[in-house]
Amino acid sequence: MKIFTATQIREADAYTIQHEPVSSLQLMERAANACAQWLFRHFEADRPFYIFCGMGNNGGDGLVITRLLHDKGYNATACIIHHSTKASPDHTANREALEQQYPQSIYDIHALADFPTLPAGSIVIDALFGTGLRSAVEGWMAGLIHRINDLQARHTVIAIDLPSGLLADASSARMPVVNAHHTLSFEVYKLAFMMPENAARVGQLHILPIGLHPDYMARTPTRFHVTDAHMMRTIYQPRQPFAHKGTYGHALLIAGSYGKIGAAVLSAKACLHSGVGLLTCYVPQCGYQIMQISAPAAMCITDPQETHSSHFHETQPHTPALHQFRAIGIGPGLGTATPTAKALELLLDQYRQPMVIDADALNIIAAYPFLLSRIPHGSVLTPHPKEFERLFGSTENDFARLELLSEQAINLQLYLLLKGRFTAIACPDGSVYFNSTGNPGMATGGSGDVLTGILTALLAQGYAPKAAVLLGAYLHGLAGDIAAARMSQEAMTAESIIDCLGPAFLQL
Ligand SMILES: NC(=O)C1=CN([C@@H]2O[C@H](COP(=O)(O)OP(=O)(O)OC[C@H]3O[C@@H](n4cnc5c(N)ncnc54)[C@H](OP(=O)(O)O)[C@@H]3O)[C@@H](O)[C@H]2O)[C@@H](O)CC1
Ligand SMILES: Nc1ncnc2c1ncn2[C@@H]1O[C@H](COP(=O)(O)OP(=O)(O)O)[C@@H](O)[C@H]1O
Numbered sequence: 001m002k003i004f005t006a007t008q009i010r011e012a013d014a015y016t017i018q019h020e021p022v023s024s025l026q027l028m029e030r031a032a033n034a035c036a037q038w039l040f041r042h043f044e045a046d047r048p049f050y051i052f053c054g055m056g057n058n059g060g061d062g063l064v065i066t067r068l069l070h071d072k073g074y075n076a077t078a079c080i081i082h083h084s085t086k087a088s089p090d091h092t093a094n095r096e097a098l099e100q101q102y103p104q105s106i107y108d109i110h111a112l113a114d115f116p117t118l119p120a121g122s123i124v125i126d127a128l129f130g131t132g133l134r135s136a137v138e139g140w141m142a143g144l145i146h147r148i149n150d151l152q153a154r155h156t157v158i159a160i161d162l163p164s165g166l167l168a169d170a171s172s173a174r175m176p177v178v179n180a181h182h183t184l185s186f187e188v189y190k191l192a193f194m195m196p197e198n199a200a201r202v203g204q205l206h207i208l209p210i211g212l213h214p215d216y217m218a219r220t221p222t223r224f225h226v227t228d229a230h231m232m233r234t235i236y237q238p239r240q241p242f243a244h245k246g247t248y249g250h251a252l253l254i255a256g257s258y259g260k261i262g263a264a265v266l267s268a269k270a271c272l273h274s275g276v277g278l279l280t281c282y283v284p285q286c287g288y289q290i291m292q293i294s295a296p297a298a299m300c301i302t303d304p305q306e307t308h309s310s311h312f313h314e315t316q317p318h319t320p321a322l323h324q325f326r327a328i329g330i331g332p333g334l335g336t337a338t339p340t341a342k343a344l345e346l347l348l349d350q351y352r353q354p355m356v357i358d359a360d361a362l363n364i365i366a367a368y369p370f371l372l373s374r375i376p377h378g379s380v381l382t383p384h385p386k387e388f389e390r391l392f393g394s395t396e397n398d399f400a401r402l403e404l405l406s407e408q409a410i411n412l413q414l415y416l417l418l419k420g421r422f423t424a425i426a427c428p429d430g431s432v433y434f435n436s437t438g439n440p441g442m443a444t445g446g447s448g449d450v451l452t453g454i455l456t457a458l459l460a461q462g463y464a465p466k467a468a469v470l471l472g473a474y475l476h477g478l479a480g481d482i483a484a485a486r487m488s489q490e491a492m493t494a495e496s497i498i499d500c501l502g503p504a505f506l507q508l
């Protein structure tokens, strides 16, 4: 699914009006009706609704919602905020329609002093500003946003299209923005919704289709995307009937150190449950028995060292040469001992195919930044935000961090996965995909190790790196969602994610 900018949304709007064809008033009616249907499903008619309407089309939506609520017998008041002397034509038309049908439902606000006192149990609808907002809201309108936020503790706040004050395509950190419990947004995700800095503003996000023209959506190129089930069906390759284990590649997983062999086990199990043909794990001596017992389907070779690895650039008798592994995953629980760092440097010199680099392997690279340029092109790096900061430095806000992520992916020709609620996948071609699956139950130790195993397995099977990262992140989150549905977000663990990889593959 594509993420459109505010400008593209306006173009989609205009294209739909011209080519469907439909009048702009009818399109507004459709958008407001989608919101009203959502409200009817979630609230009884005994709750008073206060709809705060701006002077633009976002306010116009609010006016139509007020009328539709009345049509259904709800008690609704449109609080029209006169922040500007010029109202949009569709705002004006819908004010007139409301005045004609339900004149008692309009309450004009010209200053902060006019702010109404809301009865208990009221529902607050925020229709002040949407995609037309150009810059930070200032003056008494900023005060009005603060007043709405004061209501948030006692009343349910629902934003229409965007929480007012939020810019769709740029950072609004430290700007006045409505904190909504729910955001009902039209047709497409906005970039601002993907940013952790906006989590408290957006609340629960609901994307409501309003029938923007599919031709515009299909033919307009975008830089940002959200992954979805349809995309995964085009990537996923079912197994071939005459396949043998060689068909699906031999992967090498280099992971674990004393006290962190569990990370290696989690990665290995995830790799085995994601379709790899053969798996060899490389661990220090202390990990040998643990690995063999926990993951009997994997082969295991050990480093000469007891507690940490120091030598994985060399192979041992009866194991393939490094270049014969179709994929290497490195990092979970690896530790950052100096001999391990030296071994990673040698590995990067010897293995020139795309690999998966995570956790302590990233921390080593952060400590020796010259290694960054030695990583084989097309490799996948999976930092969480702290690891990202160690690698590339801190940024002022989440938009700046996303730009830095994308810039580094292009310059280094790597796939960079910045993990989080909407994991951002920056590609060497400049495109960025946000993963749509996953839940806060995955915010638990070892979840990332599972992802490394999945990605290594997909690379080993011959998926191109881009296909592997998109499918891998999606499957990981989907397995997490299935685990949460089966046993709750609280009780699930990283192992539950592995257990649910099977059902996740079956859902593709
Ligand atoms: N796309 C779709 O598919 C559909 C979109 N629809 C809806 O249209 C919405 C977009 O409407 P829009 O373009 O009229 O802009 P909107 O968000 O109401 O803001 C404009 C108002 O804000 C004001 N203003 C701006 N910046 C400001 C600032 N910094 N500080 C203070 N004020 C500022 C500006 O004032 P002015 O500059 O005119 O004085 C003007 O009054 C969209 O979000 C969706 O809800 C649906 O109805 C139909 C389908
Ligand atoms: N709130 C959330 N919503 C969706 N996914 C999440 C959430 N929290 C964590 N995750 C996912 O769980 C994984 C956690 O990885 P990471 O922080 O590396 O864990 P660990 O180092 O313990 O293995 C990431 O893939 C991340 O996207």
Ligand SMILES: [K+]
Residues within 6 Å of the ligand: 058, 126, 127, 128, 129, 130, 159, 160, 161, 162, 163, 164
């Ligand atoms: K709004």
